[in-house]
Amino acid sequence: MGSIHVSGGKILCGETTIQGSKNATLPLMAAAVLHKGMTVLHNCPVIQDVECMRLLLEDLGCHTGMDGHTLWIDASEIQKNELDAGLTAKMRGSVLLMGALLGRCREVVLPFPGGCVIGKRPVNYHLDMMRRMGTEVVCQGDRMVLRTGKLKGTVMEMPFPSVGATENGILAGTLAEGRTYLSGCAMEPEIQELGSFLREKGARVQIENGHVAVEGVKELHDSEYVLMPDRIVAGTYLLAVLGTRGDAVLHEVPAAALHVLAELICRMGGSLTEYDLEKKAQEWKNCTVRADCRGRKNAVLFAETAPYPGFPTDLQSQLMAVMASCCGSICHIRENVFENRFMIAAQLKKMGADIRMNENEAHIYGVPVLHGTELYARELRGGAALILAGMSAEGVSRITPDDYIKRGYENICKDLKELGADVSWEA
DSSP states (O other), X not given: OOEEEEEOOOOOOOEEEOOBOHHHHHHHHHHXXXXXXXXXXXXXXXXXXXXXXXXXXXXXXXXEEEETTEEXXXXXXXXXXXXXXXXXXXXXXGGGHHHHHHHHHSEEEEEOOOOOOSXXXXXXXXXXXXXXXXXXXXXXXXXXXXXXXXXXXXXXXXXXOOHHHHHHHHHHHHTXXXXXXXXXXXXXXXXXXXXXXXXXXXXXXXEETTEEEEEOOSOOOOEEEEOOBOHHHHHHHHHHHHHTTOEEEEESOOGGGOHHHHHHHHHTTOEEEEESOOOOSSGGGSOEEEEEOTTOOOXXXXXXXXXXXXXXXXXXXXXXXXXXXXXXXXXEEEOOSOTTTTTHHHHHHXXXXXXXXXXXXXXXXXXSOEEOOEEEOOSHHHHHHHHHHHHTEESEEEEEOOHHHHTTOSOHHHHHHHTTOEEEEEO
């Protein structure tokens, strides 16, 4: 367990490249289990969640390897269908193996998954879908046992556009008998990425306007795939530039997936300029963005988290941290996705922030200056947000532990240093 040290007051003015997407990599790794053969993923981020999922696959009987940012998975043999409890406790994404293993093995024993402490995040949406597809679900203490003679396609209106449940529905439907049609689905870019990946493996998946249609196939085939860049990492660094009134360049930005954040930055007086954007079906594949926030101004902002294309809950903490030191600005945030997303408010108040809470709403009144201090990170995005707060503060901040941050950011200290920040890691 290490810590991250931040000396505030530096204006960002460098350039860096955005890593591959965490939230796209994990479902694609789960999808590899559906195929009795080889999957190769390029632009894979070297982060703790990916390593945890890789170890889960190894424990199931897969052979895997990592060469730089290329991950290969040989799922020719699956030797067990019970997930390791110690590994699933570390990562919420392990729940995605539910649909994949049911499709491949027709049975899975899944301990209740862990991850960040940001809310209840129930698995009932996942279980309801599996039941609709012909699965028996038995809860035994701290684990779930799911069995099916054969997964069968179904028609289902989702009660909430859950990203994980949508992905599990796609995974389960890929090898199911017949057609699966889901409406009211999540439409995050990472879900589109899963559909694109599966089509290249021979699956019949269509995703459009909140609807998912999957025609079950008998088998998949070997494939290679280049992962999209991480929109949340890109959004974090764009907000860092805004917070320091910087002028920086980010390469490999999924600009088409960040339009809500872009509008907010422009309302604050910043400007975003896109370069070298190749017009493809997936525009996020290749885009360089210059973020010029030297003219940042006071503003009254309202941000309300919502499923895509709304403002991402995964950027809400970073926005709060940045607005806390924008003197004269007022930001009203309404959190609609996770009930514990305001956990960093107490840490920001230690730095002198003026934040007033009322259930799922927060009013942030920008103060002239925050003060560096000892800070405690309790979850992934909140940890990154505390680094952003430290960059805008007077003095030195120390964020402990760094474990949560490493779950999603490959090397946040290196990236921010390349952008001009005074950030370092200490064991």
